[in-house]
């Protein structure tokens with residue numbers, strides 16, 4: 001399993017989770033930019049991912065980030081037409097991206113289901129994998145950049161990105177991006193980073209808030225099999241951080 005031990009941080013409620021995670025993200029991005037000139041972050045969709053982006057948009061701290069030197073990627077995408085309100089990209093634009101001076105070439109959107117890869121999720125996944133490999137540079141063992149932070153929402157069934165329990169996409173060991181078919185949560189067709197791509201990140205941050213996540217969080221942190229609980233199968237090279245609110249943490253065993 002992981003070489004980086006999992007850390008669990010519990011916040012009083014979902015708003016505090018979003019605000020404090022936004023502040024943490026600003027610090028991580030500015031540290032990386034100070035050290036290397038650039039930073040890379042993988043975004044997640046879902047309620048907590050969007051709440052984090054909205055908190056960042058309304059934070060005064062956001063001006064500490066040099067937005068022109070930030071590369072953004074996605075951990076998964078709902079394979080829907082460009083601009084569809086259910087696309088993770090559309091929701092991220094509304095929550096934050098349209099409000100900050102990002103360099104358009106640094107916003108690495110997963111392809112939509114219309115346009116160039118019309119209806120072909122496999123071709124779309126392959127195109128995104130090629131874009132990741134180009135950014136990683138020749139000879140990079142993981143075929144993806146060493147993302148500074150990779151964000152993941154945790155679904156009530158323990159899914160992360162679009163990797164659902166017992167789904168064949170979880171078994172992928174070669175490709176970095178796959179088309180996901182028959183997802184139990186709509187829409188059924190999605191694109192997702194695979195476990196090897198996620199595990200190439202320096203830091204993986206898992207976000208969960210609310211009572212409906214409590215069971216999933218307790219299960220994933222209890223040492224289940226990776227196919228049974230995808231959230232238990234992800235980790236970062238240097239850090240794996242579970243960022244929860246009190247409701248999502250309510251079924252964890254008491255700490256002594």
Ligand SMILES: O=C1O[C@H](COP(=O)(O)O)[C@@H](O)[C@H](O)[C@H]1O
Pocket residue numbers: 044045046047048049076077078088152153154155156160161162185
């Ligand atoms: O469909 C998705 O769901 C997960 C979790 O979303 P949540 O609303 O239950 O927090 C999300 O992480 C993923 O990016 C998204 O495509």
